[in-house]
Amino acid sequence: MILDLDCPACGTDDHVSLVEVLPDSRRKLRCSPCGEEWTRGTAAFQAPAPPTLAAIKARFPKPGDVDPIRLARAQDLKREFLTAVPVPDPAVAVYWDYYQGVFSADGLLSAAPQDLKDFANANIGANPGNMSVFNDAWNDMGSEDGAIRVRKVLEYLLRGPESVELEERLTALIHDTKSFGMKGFKEALLTKVLCIVYPDRFLTILKYTGEAGKREIARSIWGLELPDPERVTWTTGRLIIWSNDLLLALIGDGFQTQQHAAQFLWWAKDQGTP
Numbered sequence: 001m002i003l004d005l006d007c008p009a010c011g012t013d014d015h016v017s018l019v020e021v022l023p024d025s026r027r028k029l030r031c032s033p034c035g036e037e038w039t040r041g042t043a044a045f046q047a048p049a050p051p052t053l054a055a056i057k058a059r060f061p062k063p064g065d066v067d068p069i070r071l072a073r074a075q076d077l078k079r080e081f082l083t084a085v086p087v088p089d090p091a092v093a094v095y096w097d098y099y100q101g102v103f104s105a106d107g108l109l110s111a112a113p114q115d116l117k118d119f120a121n122a123n124i125g126a127n128p129g130n131m132s133v134f135n136d137a138w139n140d141m142g143s144e145d146g147a148i149r150v151r152k153v154l155e156y157l158l159r160g161p162e163s164v165e166l167e168e169r170l171t172a173l174i175h176d177t178k179s180f181g182m183k184g185f186k187e188a189l190l191t192k193v194l195c196i197v198y199p200d201r202f203l204t205i206l207k208y209t210g211e212a213g214k215r216e217i218a219r220s221i222w223g224l225e226l227p228d229p230e231r232v233t234w235t236t237g238r239l240i241i242w243s244n245d246l247l248l249a250l251i252g253d254g255f256q257t258q259q260h261a262a263q264f265l266w267w268a269k270d271q272g273t274p
Contacts, residue, residue: 007031008038056234060242063249066222074221077268078254088260092125096196103197108154113147119192120150120185125259126192126204134184152180157190158197170194170237191240195258203244204262208236212266214243220269222250 006013015032022028024043030036101107102115117138121131138146153173160169172178174186188206195202207213209229218224226243227234247265248258255261 007034007036009036010034056238057242061218061224061226061246063246065224066250070222074250074268077221077271078251078264081264081267082254085260085263088255088257088263089125092257092259095122095124096199099196100199103154103158103193105159108151111147111151113143116147116150117143120189126195126206126262128188128192128206131184131189134182134189137183146182149180149182150185153182153185153190154193156180157193165237167235167237167241170240171235174236187236187240199258201244201248202258203247203265204259205244205247205265208240208243212269214240214247217265217269218243218247218250221265 007016010031010033012031012033017030017032019028019030019037022039022043026039026041026043028037028039099115099119102111102119117135120128120134120138141149156178157166157169157173164172170190173181173190187208191202191206192204195204195206203214205212205214205217209215215226215228218226224246226246227239229236229239232239248261251261251264255264
């Protein structure tokens, strides 16, 4: 018998038994003589379960959110562009093929320091912008130490623990939450690496937001407002990769490479709205 627990129906605490402890820590009781059941205690606060990754991504803008007029305008621009620029710059494929070898698991181990520094400063196929921060850090460290640091960054980005998603590895390297980060080797260069190693997956648009970032392109061409990184808690890596995937879905096929597709996006961004 549980003491000091009167049945609300018959007023006795004789033969009152515990039925179960509820998930919120309250107790469900039963009076055996009359069959009455009731709960006792105060529900404990339970924090809501965090949303799943699928639920978060479901809130990201989708092609179906675009106004049909905008979609039609983008298709017209695409036809115009492909008529004028039917093939990409042939020099890009040769350059990227070389660096695919450099960034491979075996190639990276023996990659020449000068190849790694040259990559950071080259604009063939994708322009990472001003690399003075990286160059200063490299020169301060020396080429051998700089190369060791860059190799560690690339190995983690491309072949890090399988338990850590690419989006989160990218975020960690951008925000320096790893001890082996390289100063100046951030979003633009990391994205450029992904473009070369996964040429069918990544557009050569190296910034999520900026003068010609993915966010600005989505707004200018399709009228989509992608999340402001300063106003959401989604990780930087997720915003970078999800916006890339969204733009790929919007442009469709017809381009010979993703670098060719990025050329179209930069051009279309400046063609005005319908």
